[in-house]
Amino acid sequence: MVRETRDSLSDRPWDLVCVGTGISALTYGALRLREAPGQRMLFLEQHNVPGGYSSEFVRPKQGARFDCSLHKLTGMGETGNLRQLFRELDLESSVELVFSPAWFQVAGGVELMLDQVPSRMRDALCDAFPDEAGAIDAFLYEVEVHGRNSYMQFEVMLGRFEPDFKALRVAHRTLKIITVLDALRARFKDPRLIEILSLPAIYIGAFPEQCAFLYYLHVVYASLYERSAYMRGGSQQLSRLLVSQIESMGGEVRLKTDVEQVLIDPDSGLATGVRTDRGEVRADRVMINASPRYALETLLPPLDALAPHRARAAEQVTANATTTLYLVLDCPPESIGLDHAETMVLADDPLAALEARRQARAQPTEAALCEPAYWGASSFEVTNYHALDPSGGAVVIVNVLDDIRHWPPRKTPEYRQKKRRVAEQLLARLDKVRPGLRGHVRYSEVSSPRTYERYTRNSAGSGYGNLVLPEATPNLINHNFPVRNLSFLSAWISGSGYEATMGYARMLVRSAPPARLARTGTDRSF
């Protein structure tokens, strides 16, 4: 049972105190305590539930459970990295995995179901775009070779997988330095096919003109070849399971405890603990499960020794935030055309969308440019949670990539109006591809990037960490960090998604060589 009491935090130093209880912190704690039983580990969380994005909120009157992030866990096939990690954590017997037959359904202009089995996915694409069959095969070959090498990076670091070094060199020279959009344009002719194949970039909070092609290939490999699954009960269930493991092994998780400062001893240069809104906690080691940029700007003192790291963190480009429309329908979504767990709605005009985003990025506070670019013109993701787990209600969730900078402060009339506008626009677009759906909505609500920022403290409200741009600067945050007993873990240093964050936590537990850890920022796509 997670503690919420206001009792004083222990005077005796902890072996480790962790700021935040996102999925990476919880994974780290559960794995570390297995390897080092008896360690005194304390996890502090400012929110009133554990898990960060790996959590849910409920609306009992609507009979609805809304998941904050879990649509699909990649790497859940028998040989997938995450499935192996689930085994190590003894989670398999406690969870029920749902493998959807569809990778995703495409709607808007083209209607297509892309199967999760690569050969069937290939056939569906070749049927729809017969002139591009050769290019589709060549693309899938790139996924199999380069996507796989990149996907196996944790295994390489653990010394369990020998990559094809020649392919690796080619990938670094040619695939890492181009964007998804440029790569797809060089490989395919049909703009519709290019747009469809661009869609998985959404899973990492990126538009195709932003994301490095090699990183994208690994995401496609992870979804298709290592399979993705939903966990019945949703992401809160995963976080709860990890919390109870931590607590059963003697660790502690405290909610509603805001860490205000990491304490550094000026003489030794080492962290001595943290100051919270409930008092000070002393610890031999500190771990931060929050954005390094936020930590360096607000949690750590302005020491000169940290200046280069602060500068490096500031150079990273934040992945796009999300705006989410949560819907409860009066009927099963499958009965009105949302046949599969996931539907990707295509842009009406991908070229116009690209130009609209270019303008929005040039003036990111300008609502008149940003709203049409992100909400009106770009493709977006619709998840039918009912198809995955009907016990959560007739729930459909719509996600668009967005930018916090054009959102006014919360609780202002402008903010409320803006929420109404986004709900209206997204519903209208959804209704266009699934006519009549709107008439079945009996409840709706919106989470903006500001909501996400409030509940997770993540910079810019992004749930995906930093963008993996082709020109990305190295993220050396854990390497040669001047405060030697402090380290970072989270999507902000390991790449977005449960598989990347949980995998990174596992790697930290295994104490992978620091030189390797150091390059995760860019070398997450080997």
Ligand SMILES: Cc1cc2nc3c(=O)[nH]c(=O)nc-3n(C[C@H](O)[C@H](O)[C@H](O)COP(=O)(O)OP(=O)(O)OC[C@H]3O[C@@H](n4cnc5c(N)ncnc54)[C@H](O)[C@@H]3O)c2cc1C
């Ligand atoms: C809309 C959306 C959908 C997604 N869907 C998927 C999906 O289907 N599959 C997938 O694999 N991934 C998905 N992701 C990504 C995935 O959710 C994230 O990569 C992952 O959950 C990030 O985990 P994290 O450990 O970095 O921590 P976070 O979830 O960012 O948690 C950080 C925690 O630290 C706490 N904290 C921060 N500062 C402090 C402080 N000072 N004091 C105390 N506590 C603090 C926060 O409150 C929070 O709980 C999605 C993300 C979003 C936004």
